[in-house]
Amino acid sequence: MKESTKLIVLSHMRPKGDSGVQTHALQVLALAQARGVESVLRTPYDRQRTAFSRAQSQLLKRVRNVAPYFAESRLWALDDAELARGLGQELSGREGTVVLYAQSPRSALVAKEAASRAGITHRLVWTAHFNVSEATEAVNRGSIEVNSFGYRRRERDEAKAMEIADAVTTPSLFLRDILCTRHLDFADKVVHVPNFVNLPETAHSADGGVVEVRWDLISIGSLERRKNQAFLLDVLYEAKKLGHSYSLNLVGDGPDRELLEGKVDHLQLRDQVTFSGAVLDAGTLIAHARAFVHSSLQENLPIAIIEALAAGRPVFAGAVGGIPELISDDIEGFIWPLEDPKSAAQILINIFNTSDRLSSSGLAARRRFRKNFSPEAAGNRLLSTLLGAHYAS
Missing domain, CATH: 3.40.50.2000 (Glycogen Phosphorylase B;)
Structure with a gap:
């Protein structure tokens, strides 16, 4: 230089x-x-x-x-x-x-x-x-x-x-x-x-390190219409009706927070959903969840998903924008239908009931990160x- x-x-x-x-x-x-x-x-x-x-x-x-x-x-x-x-x-x-x-x-x-x-x-x-x-x-x-x-x-x-x-x-x-x-x-x-x-090395835990798991799922992004977090709440509700309860940490703040909190109460999900608000270096929280979930209706190449790959966590997301450039279905993560919470809930249940698919996807996520996004x-x-x-x- x-x-x-x-x-x-x-x-x-x-x-x-x-x-x-x-x-x-x-x-x-x-x-x-x-x-x-x-x-x-x-x-x-x-x-x-x-x-x-x-x-x-x-x-x-x-x-x-x-x-x-x-x-x-x-x-x-x-x-x-x-x-x-x-x-x-x-x-x-x-x-x-x-x-x-x-x-x-x-x-x-x-x-x-x-x-x-x-x-x-x-x-x-x-x-x-x-x-x-x-x-x-x-x-x-x-x-x-x-x-x-x-x-x-x-x-x-x-x-x-x-x-x-x-x-x-x-x-x-x-x-x-x-x-x-x-x-x-x-x-x-x-x-x-x-x-x-x-990300700091302390967040990289999928292939050896021990990190406390605090939530089943985590999502990071501003709470606004195009981010579509209401879909995630509908997925939790549909899964709960089928007898499966998953915890979710929604990280971020924005104009839709009040609406989303109201929806949590309406669907009786208060014991499952955490609103963490805006958090600096939020990517370091991903390793404390079993999987990363994404619900945006529009995306370019979201850094939050790249942070999930770096943390060795499988990603559930819709096939919008540049997201298919980040994950392949059933390899680094899982593509779910953003218009169908019932089907998405079934995908989530099927994967979480097969722990080796979660772990193998996490390892694949880390490999893809190192090869393409490090x-x-x-x-x-x-x-x-x-x-x-x-x-x-």
Whole structure:
């Protein structure tokens, strides 16, 4: 690695949190530093904001329900300005090449403008964490409507980010194909590089270590409509009707928590379901469950499932998005029908009644992780994509 090259990871999210985006950014930073690459993470939250800026933010958040698009635009502008200011300071007086790794189209746009102002030699790469597009994802969350101002702005940002980037990485082949189809003129910029994780060794227990099992099942993700955790509760209910009771830890928080807690009470599952809320480094909890369960209706290449593979735990999930790139049915895990909780419950019962299938799937999960999604495999591949000739693994 040449000393004159620096990697700057950029994100509009807080440096630490329970999202896959935050996990990815921090793990890229840690891997780069471990490999001797000069690197840093920049976000809009790197310094305390002025009293005036904080007052603006509070006011805009209060009027969000009345004027959502105005409030969003102004809040975005404040965050963009903070990110640009911090990046500008990072680039000031810098010599040599800088590699800018943005975690969203917006971050890419801010990075490009700041680097151009600084007049510094740079390579810009951004990664697509979204499912299909950020606009579509926001619609599915219920935060914007199709063809609204917010929708069109997200679409414009994505198109512009495709144009200005030197490369765009996609964790899944599923999303690579979508981006190449939607942006034919820039398809040659799109590079498939899978996500990776680097869990502490204490979480890796499937092939030898002894870890206390606290739950039968665990699921990690924000509690929102597209994550579909209500399906998991229906599966538990159907299994219970057949005489099988399984404990489940739902890790994460979000707008659907109250609805899900109400459903737990309605189905009389309170003694089976734990709501752990948002947890930092939630992946380390997976080894304390017998299996990982996933219910999302849309996915790219979920880091939580990769963490389950790393922990040597079989995965139950629907065949959506990039998930079939992570597990093969009846090998590293089991594909279940997201539209049919009764059938899914029967799959769960059949597997749990055959303990050797759980253990063999766990071992297969670990093998697949090491081969495809470990720092040595996918992590080095990402650094090579970002840094090119400046990096030697």
